[in-house]
Every structure is written in C-alpha cells, then in structure tokens.
Amino acid sequence: xxxxxxxxxxxxxxxxxxxxxxxxxxxxxxxxxxxxxxxxxxxxxxxxxxxxxxxxxxxxxxxxxxxxxxxxxxxxxxxxxxxxxxxxxxxxxxxxxxxxxxxxxxxxxxxxxxxxxxxxxxxxxxxxxxxxxxxx
Amino acid sequence: xxxxxxxxxxxxxxxxxxxxxxxxxxxxxxxxxxxxxxxxxxxxxxxxxxxxxxxxxxxxxxxxxxxxxxxxxxxxxxxxxxxxxxxxxxxxxxxxxxxxxxxxxxxxxxxxxxxxxxxxxxxxxxxxxxxxxxxxxxxxxxxxxxxxxxxxxxxxxxxxxxxxxxxxxxxxxxxxxxxxxxxxxxxxxxxxxxxxxxxxxxxxxxxxxxxxxxxxxxxxxxxxxxxxxxxxxxxxxxxxxxxxxxxxxxxxxxxxxxxxxxxxxxxxxxxxxxxxxxxxxxxxxxxxxxxxxxxxxxxxxxxxxxxxxxxxxxxxxxxxxxxxxxxxxxxxxxxxxxxxxxxxxxxxxxxxxxxxxxxxxxxxxxxxxxxxxxxxxxx
Ligand SMILES: Nc1ncnc2c1ncn2[C@@H]1O[C@H](COP(=O)(O)OP(=O)(O)O)[C@@H](O)[C@H]1O
Numbered sequence: 001x002x003x004x005x006x007x008x009x010x011x012x013x014x015x016x017x018x019x020x021x022x023x024x025x026x027x028x029x030x031x032x033x034x035x036x037x038x039x040x041x042x043x044x045x046x047x048x049x050x051x052x053x054x055x056x057x058x059x060x061x062x063x064x065x066x067x068x069x070x071x072x073x074x075x076x077x078x079x080x081x082x083x084x085x086x087x088x089x090x091x092x093x094x095x096x097x098x099x100x101x102x103x104x105x106x107x108x109x110x111x112x113x114x115x116x117x118x119x120x121x122x123x124x125x126x127x128x129x130x131x132x133x134x135x136x
Numbered sequence: 137x138x139x140x141x142x143x144x145x146x147x148x149x150x151x152x153x154x155x156x157x158x159x160x161x162x163x164x165x166x167x168x169x170x171x172x173x174x175x176x177x178x179x180x181x182x183x184x185x186x187x188x189x190x191x192x193x194x195x196x197x198x199x200x201x202x203x204x205x206x207x208x209x210x211x212x213x214x215x216x217x218x219x220x221x222x223x224x225x226x227x228x229x230x231x232x233x234x235x236x237x238x239x240x241x242x243x244x245x246x247x248x249x250x251x252x253x254x255x256x257x258x259x260x261x262x263x264x265x266x267x268x269x270x271x272x273x274x275x276x277x278x279x280x281x282x283x284x285x286x287x288x289x290x291x292x293x294x295x296x297x298x299x300x301x302x303x304x305x306x307x308x309x310x311x312x313x314x315x316x317x318x319x320x321x322x323x324x325x326x327x328x329x330x331x332x333x334x335x336x337x338x339x340x341x342x343x344x345x346x347x348x349x350x351x352x353x354x355x356x357x358x359x360x361x362x363x364x365x366x367x368x369x370x371x372x373x374x375x376x377x378x379x380x381x382x383x384x385x386x387x388x389x390x391x392x393x394x395x396x397x398x399x400x401x402x403x404x405x406x407x408x409x410x411x412x413x414x415x416x417x418x419x420x421x422x423x424x425x426x427x428x429x430x431x432x433x434x435x436x437x438x439x440x441x442x443x444x445x446x447x448x449x450x451x452x453x454x455x456x457x458x459x460x461x462x463x464x465x466x467x468x469x470x471x472x473x474x475x476x477x478x479x480x481x482x483x484x485x486x487x488x489x490x491x492x493x494x495x496x497x498x499x500x501x502x503x504x505x506x507x508x509x510x511x512x513x514x515x
Contacts, residue, residue, distance in 0.1 A: 018467055020329070020467070020468060021303035021306070021307075021329060021333065024307075024325065024326060024329055025306050025307070025310065025326075028310055028315065028316060028326060029310075029315060031316065032315045032316045032317070041467065041468070042464050044464065065463065065464060
C-alpha cells in the first residue's frame, strides 16, 4: 500500500459544511489528493475541532447553523493560528447577487479568509488554491 | 370607502342629472365587503364621447342609452366587445322592447332598464350589477392567489428534486473519474449516499403522488367500518426494524377493538406519518407511545415521542408544504416535508384537527381528533 508510506506527513485539512453530500464529496476529493481529512457538519463541531488542535488548512461553508458561521470560524481560526490558511465556501454570489472576493488585502482582512470560492465548487480551482496556500 | 366608477351615457341632460343624483348618494352593502360601496359618476352626452371616455379611462359600470346621436348605444356596445373593455353594461331603452333587450344582451349587456324608470328600479338594477362585479373580482383574485400558490409549490418541488439529482450526479462523477483509484471498496460510502438520496427522491415522489391524488379528489375514498388499532399495529410493524436498530421502543395503548367509519388507506397514511416521524426524530433508546380512544362523537389518536422536539417557532411552520425544520439534529434525517401536509388534508375530510405539543430536546406529542361521520354526511 503506497499511501501508507506518507501517512506520517499527510497534512490535515478541516472542513465544515452542513450539506452532508458536499461534505462527503469534498472529503473524498481531498483524501484522493493525499490529505488527511477531518469533516464536520456544523459550526459548533468545527469550533471544538479548532480548539482541539491545529489543522494545516481549513475550509468552511459560510452559512451553517448561523448566517455567518464561516466568518466566525475564520475569525476564530486566525485568532488561534494566524498562519493557518482558510478557504470560505459561499453560495452568496449565486443566490443573492452579492459578491465579494478575497483578491484584495482589504477584504481578506475583513473576512479573515485567504480565499473565497463559490458553492458550485470547481475542484481544479479548489486544488490549485489549496496548493497555493499550503506552499506560502 | 370603495367607489365603483359609473359612466352615464345619454343625450338627454335631464336623464343624466336625474340618474347621477340618485346614484351619487346611493350606498350598496355587498357580501364580502366590510364597508358599503358608493358610486363615482361621470357623464357622456353622446355615443362618440362615451366611446372616447371608455378608451381613455377605466369604468366599472356603464348606463348606456340605446338611442343616441353620433353613435348609438348598440354601436358603443360593439366597441366595448371588440376592444374587450372590462366593464358591465346596463342598456337603457326608451320602450321596453324585447327585441332591443335581446340584441343588447346578446352583445354582452349585463342588464337593461326601460325608460321611464323610478329611482327604485334604477337602484335595484345597479345593486344587482354591483354584486355581480364584486363577486366576479373576488373570484378573480382568488384564482390568481391559487395560481401563485401553485407556482410556488412547483418551484419548491423543482428545487427539492434537483438537489438529490445533483448529489447523485457528482457522486457518479467521482466514480467515473476513478478519483480514489481502482479499489472498489473505497467507493462504498459514496454509493451508499447515492442510494440514500435516490431513495429519498423516490419517497418524495410517492408522497407527492399521494398529495396530488388526495387534493384533486382523484383518489377514490372507500368508507367502511374499520378497526383502528389493527391499522396502528400494521404501521408499527412497518417501522419496527428501524426502531429496533436504534433501541426505540414503540407501544400501543388502545381499548381494542376501536371501530370507526373511515377510509382504511387514509388511516394508514396518518399512522405511518406519525409513527415514522416519531421514530425518525427520536433519540437512540427513546420511546414512542401511541394512544387510541373513542367516544360517540370522536376518534382520538395521539403519538408521543422522546425525541429532539421543536422550538415554538419551528412548530409554527410545521404544516407547510415541503417544510422541513433545519437544525443540528435534523440535517442528517431525510424526508420530503410533505407528510404533515398530506395528513392535514386527510384530517380535514373528517372535520378533524391536529394539535402539536413539543419541547426542544424533550419530545413531541401529535394529537389528532377525527369526527365520527354518519354515512349520509360523507356523501
Ligand atoms: N415527532 C417529531 N419530532 C420532531 N420534529 C418533527 C416531528 N414530526 C415532524 N417534525 C418536523 O416537521 C417537519 C415536517 O414533517 P413532515 O411533513 O412529516 O416531513 P418530513 O418528510 O421532513 O419528515 C420535519 O422535517 C421535522 O422537522
């Protein structure tokens, strides 16, 4: 089993999304890309996970039990581990027309996330974002 | 106060002024209207002017003289019909000639009035026309509302069917691209999730068929004396396995036998929905208690559980179509959100009602009361 060889250096990614199918697909892809995945379905559980240990990267859905769950989690993550990259997944763009991206320093500071991706996830984009953020 | 706009088209000044004077102070109380309705009067001194006014302004009612210079009443009536102007016409004729009345009503006049007429005759014809107008508008408003509800229902439905499709689609993409390599067992979980979502979709379609059949009255109702606790036992049997897996205990408390005049299929739907929910939204090692009793007027059913319960706000929304309550405890439980809508409809057939008592994290009791109907009442 070739995967076992790298188990020791597998990087852990924390993902939180309240849609069980998106969570499962994300977990599946990330594991296939060689990450160790911790998948939770609520803001509450994600908070517990953050407090329990430091992930290499975190991916949060914006709206879970609260409208701004993703913001709260980003803030919390950055406060505890300033060097952990955070990706926010949001359907805000498609559902409300309200748009923001994280390309400017100013919005990054405000939303505390390093990248914002649309809920209609394009996995190539997700993969390249993760690679970019983990390199930096 | 609401006013109906009336146009009086007559070449005789005296007729116009006399009619205006009567209607100006006249108030009609109409069914379905909180306040009496008054009239806002305009005048036209010949057919041509009347036609122009009808084209530029909206009126509810026209009192149209048959014999006018420039354009006769019948010609004005033709214009109204050809331009599909939404107005009610009362034809005024000099002699109560049957011929004129017939040709006027053929051409779309609502009623007619023969000169000379008394204020009472005028009022009575106008009242009749107003009633018709208001009833017509209410019916129109109602059908528009129905259309809106229907439209809403269809768009929610489309959304609810799209989401499992999208999920299964993306799982199949993962499989197709062998994202996790060649080892099949790696895909077990996503295959399982796909089946779960497809099953949910199938159930939703079945619920939907139930609901539409019941609402459209297509489903034949067969009312007979049936034994209710036997139906409850059958429903319990259906959910026993799922309940057992989670160590949930289901008990039936019933004076046997309980006879009730009803449709067996409908009673099954009620029990299936209540018991299925009581198990689905329960906690492991929980309880479900079903009580059945009767008196000479009613059948009482109650299903209580020791499950996740609901907040008062959640309880408010419960009976809406496709309403599913979203919280930490429910998001993994699948359902169509149609079960309670179907039940509500069925219960209404028995002049019944459903009460819900619930406390978040403690449990929920659904209480259903159905009225005994005699065989005559049900026809
Ligand atoms: N016994 C119960 N305990 C807690 N919540 C319930 C119970 N029964 C129904 N509900 C809530 O009411 C919603 C609507 O119920 P229903 O119309 O039967 O649809 P569903 O298919 O989602 O179960 C459910 O999604 C659930 O949140």
